[in-house]
Amino acid sequence: MNVLKIATAGSVDDGKSTLIGRLLYDTKSLTEDKLEAIKKSSEQRGYDYLDFSLATDGLVAEREQGITIDVAHIYFSTPTKSYIIADTPGHVEYTRNMVTGASTSQVAIILIDARKGVIEQTYRHFFINNLLRVKNVIVAVNKMDLVDYSEEVFNNIKKDFEALNAKSTYAEQIVSYIPVSALKGDNIVDKTDAMSWYNGDTILGHLEELEAQDLYDAGKVRFPVQTVIRPKTDEFHDFRGYAGKISGGSLKVGDAVTVLPSLTQSKIKEIFFFDKTYAEAPAGSSVNITLEDDINITRGDMLVKTDELPKIEKQVTATVCWMDSKNLVPGTKYIVQHNTNRVLSKIDSINSVIATDYTGEQENNNKLSLNEIGEVSIKLSKPIYFDSYNDNKSNGAFILIDAQTNTTAGAGFIS
Amino acid sequence: MIKDTKSQTTTNASLEGLGNALENEAIYIFREVVAQFEKPVLLFSGGKDSITLVRLAQKAFWPAKIPFPLMHIDTGHNFPETIEFRDKLVKELGVELIVRNVQDSIDQGKVVEETGKYASRNMLQTTTLLDAIEEFKFDACIGGARRDEEKARAKERIFSVRDDFGQWDEKNQRPELFDMLNGTIEIGQNVRVFPISNWTELDVWSYIQKEQIEIPSIYFAHKRNIFLRDGLIWSAEDDVVFRAEDEVVEERWVRFRTVGDMSCTAAVLSKADSIDKVVEEIRDSKISERGARIDDKRSEAAMEKRKQQGYF
Secondary structure, rough: OOOOEEEEEOOOOOOOHHHHHHHHHHHHOHHHHHHHHHHHHHOOOOOOOOHHHHHOOOOHHHHOOOOOOOEEEEEEEEEEEEEEEEOOOOOOHHHHHHHHHOOOOOOOEEEOOOOOOOOOHHHHHHHHHOOOOOEEEEEEOOOHHHOOOOOHHHHHHHHHHHHHHHHOOOOOOOEEEEEEEEOOOOOEEEOOOOOOOOOOHHHHHHHHHOOOOOOOOOOOOOOEOOOOOOOOOOOOOOOOOOEHHHHHEOOOOOOEEEEOOOOOEEEEEEEOOOOOOEEEOOOOOOEEEEEEOOOOOOOOOEEOOOOOOOOEEEEEEEEEOOOOOOOOOOEEEEEEOOOOOOEEEEEEEEEEEEEEOOOOOOEEOOEEEEOOOEEEEEEEEEEEEEOOOOOHHHHEEEEOOOOOOOOOOEEEEOO | OOOOOOOOOOOOOOOOOOHHHHHHHHHHHHHHHHHHHHOEEEOOOHHHHHHHHHHHHHHHOOOOOOOOOHHHHHHHOOOHHHHHHHHHHHHHOOOOOOEEEEEHHOOOOOOOOOOOOOOOOOHHHHHHHHHHHHHHHHOOOOOOOOOOOOHHHHHHOEEEEOOOOOOOOOOOOOOOOOOOOOOOOOOOEEEEEEOOOOOOHHHHHHHHHOOOOOOOOHOOEEEEEEEEEEEEEEEOOOOOOOOOOOOOOEEEEEOOOOOOOOHHHHHEEOOOOOOOHHHHHHHOOOOHHHEEEEHHHHHOOOOHHHHOOOOO
């Protein structure tokens, strides 16, 4: 069964956790013991209603403060599909965790409080989903029960959001609008009688319609080598397999391939998945391949079809989301991890800090601080072989690792 | 239980069998571990999740053998069926098995055995585990934890960095984007790796069913002497489970849904004596897997606290 990955975004108290709790509750995915635990905790805290955030805010600090700090992954399924929800924090200071959640999602649910409408945080949430090229966005206008289920309120918010959407640079993105009350369960799993003016789908109804396709691109063949498999047993004495996950395109036996960066050429001899061979393997498969020729290939190399070479350069310009408390400044060195390849790099320049509110304003103060997003030029010690993020998500993204602290300090999307 | 290692060529171009998204992801993670770390180890309890990990590791490196040892932190309170199964599996795989005993940590005075009605050795495992990591200088410990098990686990990364005390800093985790896993660490640090993070209990059972993976017999329904306490069913056949005099023993059809330390693992009433029936039962179950684990019920933050101290 296929898996649809969803990331939720919304400001504090917009009701993200309540929405997720409601999805679980109404699809009967919450087991009795978990429900019992939520009831007990809600009662202990003196709440009048079930606080579903107690199920998703898994850390003590989150429950203490009543906010989501880090991504929680929540699972549920219907007879047709499995779902993974990345419940991401809404606070500006946890933007990096929001990016983490959105990076592996095919759908984003952006919550808006019907009483507050589109606010600055909404811009930011939409911006990140634009930047990361999340194909489907559901705008859930929540707390409709608190505005008398007013069609006018919903339409005004929709109009505001459409104005925002008009500024998006991602034309293929599909945005849908659904009026809901997560607390009352209106239009989450079950259609409500309270908003007869709304004829569209419920949240779950909409999700069920979406195709649970992979995050991997069907386009050009990209095969980053993770590790070389040399059994050195009597039976497989000369076996030399290249293990990796196909991050783009479909690989076939007999394909003429080029190994990057050496530019050596060969042909695909066998494609293994465990102990069976296949004539073809699609993007997303973790296979083990052998080649016709005995050539030197190591981790970090990439196999591509000979007529589909990516760009090979020692300099890249990328939109970088900064995730470290130490500012990003020109002249500093970081390790770029691009697929399985690691290359030492130097920050050439920070060209601009991008305003995430769609005002188009950019400033250049020559640094990126925590949770800021900007355009950065990076010089690499060795060439990398990449596509633009728009063409291939895996091959167009990288992370920056701080060599001193080893932490993942930033994420980049190559233009 | 181990597949014939001779390769069988499928002549048609059918893509069936190339694994689903979860299996592909897990295999990818295993390969990242071997590529990024010098001394990985697979934490093996003999339960269904770690047995699934073993199959995934086989798939990740075939036709080579699994390139790391298995390690069992033995509480000494195991179901005998599990130990028997463990030894048989290791022999068939031809991999090294390291066993470290909680009893040794108790004898060395490093941990103190709990007493009373709810005494369990589950918490004590952490010390034995951390000592073993130090002894062998393991830099990555692969575990079968799943995010759907428990709310603190739902927060953890796939590559979870622990300091040299084994501690999880839950408020300062490394961002984990796309497929890119960053396992860079300093000497003394350690990464806990969870290849089946995104699997649910049903995913694991369905996989065992599809792959026809052998599992210890206690997972299937059998007659057992049990007694009831706090609404949970406890085995009355083993000395390690404390039983008060007024707790009445009766024989029932039961099976174990999760296999941990006997002293904190309760059974469920069941007649499911085959994998197909087990899958069906899990699908219809209204109680979560962890509902039978008394150690999680100690407080709302029981798991988080254990993880902060180095529990896997």
